Amino acid sequence: MRHALLILALPLLPTLAFAWGNHSPMCYRAFERMPEVAQAQLVRAEPLVDFLRAQEPAIAQLLDAQEAWALEHLQGHAARPEALRFVPDPARSDADRRAALLRALRLSPDTRLALYLQEDPRQPEPQRPPLSAAAVSAVPNSKGATQRFVALQPGESVAPLAVLASACDEPDYGHDLNLFDDNPGSPAAPSYGFGRQPFGNPAVAIGSQAPFHMGFFHQGAVFNTLAPSFARTFTELRVQQYGGLAVLAWHTGHAYWGWRFAGLALHHVQDLTQPYHASAAPGASLPYMMWVNLKAQLGAPADRQGLVVLQSNRHFVLENFQTLWIMAAARRQQDGPLEQALRDGLLDAHYPPWSPAYVRAVVAAQAHAAGPATDAAVVVGAPAKFVSDPNFDFAANEEQLGPELARDMQGQRDALQQQVATLLGRFGAHSRNALRGLLRQAGP
Structure with missing residues (x-):
């Protein structure tokens, strides 16, 4: 039974x-009307290596404390290998110092952390020079992507x-x-210590990030008995890592990286609202x-595959319309619901x-209840075509079908x-x- 449930879950999640x-x-x-943000003073953009060079001993102490906390408090935490520990070394190059931080956080070596912005889409024209997506992201933009980057x-x-x-x-x-041992593009030795990918298809690159952006806690x-690997998620770890760095940056006068790391932490909180x-x-x-x-095990897999396709289609439709509605209102500079x-x-x-328990509890x-x-x-x-037909794969046709979906939604979208x-x-x-919470930890 456990094997059967995992067979369903493995192809479901990467999409x-x-x-x-x-x-x-x-x-x-x-955040635009939150006083703590709207009234905050302007900050000066700072390359990551400047923050690392200035605060190397404090960062090392913080990361060690975070690892000790995670071992004690995070269920299923994968211990960080000792070889990845961030050790201060004033003699090393900035490039080596940056790479050491990525290893200690167990982030992809391709992580950019460039100086950039996504400007508010309500602004009619970019206020700064454009920046290529490749300079900001290791994931190529799809044709329908709404991200537009400018340089700082x-x-x-x-x-x-x-x-x-x-x-x-x-x-x-x-x-x-590609942070797991069974991902084709996983980092070279030493291992990041996350072991084998707990769910999702390890051969699908984009799916390998799922355990860091999902949390099946409820x-x-x-279910937990039948599929215990689903409890191995690392969303809470990322919130604590980025949040702790934000507090340190604010506290030590590196305000730009305080806000930047705070945004990285909030991403993982926001993902779990979905x-x-x-x-x-x-x-x-x-x-x-x-x-x-059970039917699939007996030779009739159609219903199982249909469930996989329908869940994927409905997720894509929800995401597609959330993005279209938000971007359309921004371009019109109008507010909607x-x-x-x-x-x-x-x-x-x-x-x-x-509190640290807020993400899960x-x-x-x-x-989950929603x-x-x-x-x-x-x-x-x-329309039923997009969300109720198990023979239709929305993800494979998203770019072509976006306008058709938008047209067909008119008049029946209120509930959604x-x-x-x-x-x-x-x-x-x-x-x-x-x-x-992070600002309170940082103090005045």
């Missing part, structure tokens, strides 16, 4: 590696809102690719998953103060838009609560 289409436009709206110069003054909103999308730029005891990232299959019950797997939901600061007080729990309603809203709000607004209200509230 769901991205939670929201582009975090940055949503983060501009979520060292020492240039920039608004914290722009730094924060830009960084909120950044972990999708290849930070978490599937229940039966129900398809907090549930293995929000549109299916565990008994149904077990039933279709999604923008209003993202800014709704009254929601913030509905949740407990930020609040964000993921809420998104899974069935979200899946149902997608089915009601989108209302559900997306609910989810984005939580996206904004949890993001602000997490940021307040």
Whole structure:
């Protein structure tokens, strides 16, 4: 039975590696009226190596403390190999110092961390020189990507809102690719210590980031018994790593990297507000998953494959429309229900103060509970062709079918838009609560 459930889960998850289409436009709206951000002083853009060179001993101490904390508090944590430990060495080159940080954080060696921005799409024209996607991301932009990058110069003054909103999308730029021992492009020795990929297809590059951007913390005891590897996710680790670096940067006068690392941490919080990232299959019950797997084991795999395709299609449709709605409103410089939901600061007080347990106990729990309603809203709000036909693969035809989907959605999208607004209200509230928590840790 355990083997049968894993057969379903392995092909299901790689297509769901991205939670929201582009975090940055949503983060501009979520933070633009938050006093701690809107009233913050301009900061000066600073190359990463300047921060590392100035704070090398403090960074080493922080990373060691984070690893000790993770070993004690994070369920299923994969211990960092001793060979990857960040050890201060004032004699080494800046390039070696940067590479040492990536190894200690166990990020992809291809991680860019360049000086850049995604400017607010409400601005009619870019205010800075354009920057190629390859300079910012190790993942090539798809034809339908909405990310547009501009260059920052060292020492240039920039608004914290722009730094924060830009960084909120950044972990999708290849930070978490090929970090497991069974990934074809995994880093050379020494091993990163994550072992074999716990779920998803290890041969699919983009799918290898899934365990760092998903959290199946609330599937229940039966599911956890049948598929224990699904409990091995590293979202909480990334939040703690980036969040700790943000606090250190703020505290030591490197304000640019304080806002930048804060955005990186918030990305992983925001991913778990997406129900398809907090549930293995929000549109299916565990008994149904077990039933279709049993049929597949007996030689009738059609229902199992259909479930995989439908879950993938519904995720893509939700992401597609969230992005289209947000970008269309930004270009018109108009507010709609999604923008209003993202800014709704009254929601913030509905949740407990930020703590290390917040990601699992609040964000993921809420998104998991919203899974069935979200899946149902997608089915009601989108044409049946896109979300109810197991013989149709939306992901394989997304670029061609985006305009057709947008046209066919007219007149039947209210239920879906209302559900997306609910989810984005939580996206904004949890993001602000997490940021307040990090700012409190940094002190005045």
